[in-house]
Amino acid sequence: DVEKDDIPLRFGLKQVAMQGEEDKEIDFVMVDVRKLRDQQKKEELLELYDGAGRLRVTLQWLHSRVQYLTELLRKWDDQVAEQKMQKDELWNDLETLFEPFPPLKISRRKTHLALTQKPKREQVEDVNKKFENVQGEVSSLRN
Numbered sequence: 001d002v003e004k005d006d007i008p009l010r011f012g013l014k015q016v017a018m019q020g021e022e023d024k025e026i027d028f029v030m031v032d033v034r035k036l037r038d039q040q041k042k043e044e045l046l047e048l049y050d051g052a053g054r055l056r057v058t059l060q061w062l063h064s065r066v067q068y069l070t071e072l073l074r075k076w077d078d079q080v081a082e083q084k085m086q087k088d089e090l091w092n093d094l095e096t097l098f099e100p101f102p103p104l105k106i107s108r109r110k111t112h113l114a115l116t117q118k119p120k121r122e123q124v125e126d127v128n129k130k131f132e133n134v135q136g137e138v139s140s141l142r143n
Helices: 065-098 121-142
Strands: 009-015 024-031 042-047 054-059 104-106 113-115
Touching: 024 042, 024 054
Parallel strands: none
Antiparallel strands: 009 024, 042 054, 104 113
16 A cells, blocks of 8 residues: 555665675665655655765656556646647637638638638728738838
8 A cells, every 4th residue: 555655765776796796785865755656757866875975866656557547648638638729729819810801711620721702802902001001000110
């Protein structure tokens, strides 16, 4: 049971001996298991017990695959939902940008612009006037 595993884990650092000799433990670090209960990877900088230095380790304790994978799927579902929401917001912005140009229509089903009808002369002139007005405003802002 996860609740019963509050005992700190001890990791020993050994000096590898020559063949035929025994490895010698030179130091150790302690890790609190409670930090690892969420099953996420943790990067830790652990102090060696004799104070001779620090050890950077990446730790992860998978005590329930079902819980881990369920949480992973939930996070991915959240990311997908957020991406869909951002996509819808961008489509709304794009449709707003195309409102002044009625002959052009943007389709959410197809990712391209379509000329829905041949523009009438007055529509083209109206768009040209709007463009000239915008150009004039931009020029006045630059000065």
